Amino acid sequence: VFDVLVVGGGPAGASSAIYAARKGIKTGMVVETFGGQVLETLGIENVVGTPYVEGPQLMRQVEEHVKQYAVDIMKGQRAQTIQKKELIEVTLENGALLKTKAAILATGARWRAINVPGEKEFKNKGIAYCPHCDGPLFKEKEVVVIGGGNSGIEAAIDLAGLAKHVYVLEFLPELKADQVLQTKLHSLSNVTIITNAATQAITGTSQVEALTYNDRITNEEHTLHVAGVFILIGLMPNTEWLDSTLDLNQRGEILVDDHGATNIPGIFAAGDCTDSVYKQIIISMGSGATAALGAFDYLIRQT
Ligand code: FAD
Numbered sequence: 001v002f003d004v005l006v007v008g009g010g011p012a013g014a015s016s017a018i019y020a021a022r023k024g025i026k027t028g029m030v031v032e033t034f035g036g037q038v039l040e041t042l043g044i045e046n047v048v049g050t051p052y053v054e055g056p057q058l059m060r061q062v063e064e065h066v067k068q069y070a071v072d073i074m075k076g077q078r079a080q081t082i083q084k085k086e087l088i089e090v091t092l093e094n095g096a097l098l099k100t101k102a103a104i105l106a107t108g109a110r111w112r113a114i115n116v117p118g119e120k121e122f123k124n125k126g127i128a129y130c131p132h133c134d135g136p137l138f139k140e141k142e143v144v145v146i147g148g149g150n151s152g153i154e155a156a157i158d159l160a161g162l163a164k165h166v167y168v169l170e171f172l173p174e175l176k177a178d179q180v181l182q183t184k185l186h187s188l189s190n191v192t193i194i195t196n197a198a199t200q201a202i203t204g205t206s207q208v209e210a211l212t213y214n215d216r217i218t219n220e221e222h223t224l225h226v227a228g229v230f231i232l233i234g235l236m237p238n239t240e241w242l243d244s245t246l247d248l249n250q251r252g253e254i255l256v257d258d259h260g261a262t263n264i265p266g267i268f269a270a271g272d273c274t275d276s277v278y279k280q281i282i283i284s285m286g287s288g289a290t291a292a293l294g295a296f297d298y299l300i301r302q303t
Pocket residue numbers: 007008009010011012013030031032033034035036037038040041043044045046047077078079080106107108109110111129130133134238241270271272273279280281282284
């Protein structure tokens with residue numbers, strides 16, 4: 001029986017495991033792929049105190065750090081269900097059953113892909129999903145934001161302050177973002193909004209050079225010559241496996257309080273799988289620490 005079982009091995013899970021293990025309690029980690037989304041990131045420039053690091057390197061260091069403590073890391077394993085009985089029981093896809101006094105869920109999220117030719121090829125070579133992370137790379141350049149929801153329009157406003165010109169592509173006849181964001185966007189002189197636009201392909205040689213889209217009304221094909229493409233069509237939390245065991249918001253994110261606690265006593269959550277407003281590495285690490293300390297406070301109150 002574990003005292004704390006962490007599910008997930010991204011920044012949030014790793015930070016939870018370190019904080020739990022440092023309390024001298026029996027800590028385990030169930031991890032499908034150690035490193036999480038950070039493995040998909042080339043240059044990271046906003047981990048405070050580390051001006052530049054590549055994703056795989058950062059997560060190798062994080063894994064080494066976890067391994068300095070007695071954490072039982074079960075890699076290549078996916079959690080399938082979680083249930084609270086006398087103890088908390090987590091089943092894995094391989095059929096194993098793990099028991100723990102407290103659990104921390106840190107299964108992260110994934111950006112919805114647009115699934116057009118060039119998207120995989122140019123990931124990290126002009127295609128980005130995070131304006132806070134990669135915006136500064138496109139200073140004085142032309143970029144496209146795909147997606148007219150809140151995250152797309154926030155990104156376009158943010159990027160308009162850095163980039164030379166920002167095109168916003170929306171598939172539907174109108175933007176879906178809050179009116180206040182749309183008003184702000186319309187006030188910017190270096191932004192062009194294109195609705196009814198179905199992205200066809202992203203092209204280039206070694207880096208992104210252009211995006212083609214189809215006008216869904218006229219059926220004409222158009223090309224935008226841009227250095228960057230931000231795809232902001234939705235961040236999906238990896239919470240499908242929870243089914244209806246925990247309270248989630250409409251987006252499927254786990255609801256947590258300021259101790260990282262969910263609605264089930266003893267089950268905590270951290271990082272991008274929760275309803276935290278911003279999704280970033282340092283924020284995930286911070287919420288992982290909060291959830292571990294929350295779990296410890298919970299454990300010392302059990303008889
Ligand atoms: P994740 O990193 O998503 O990790 C989730 C973990 O859970 C993984 O180990 C996964 O294998 C595991 N898992 C999932 N489901 C299960 C299951 N059922 N059972 C067991 N394990 C499971 N942020 C920045 O701060 N700076 C950047 O420059 C930056 N660039 C980014 C670039 C890209 C391309 C992307 C996609 C994201 C970027 N981010 C950046 C965001 C940052 O990566 C995330 O905010 C952060 O990784 C979230 O950490 P997490 O631990 O919550 O989740």
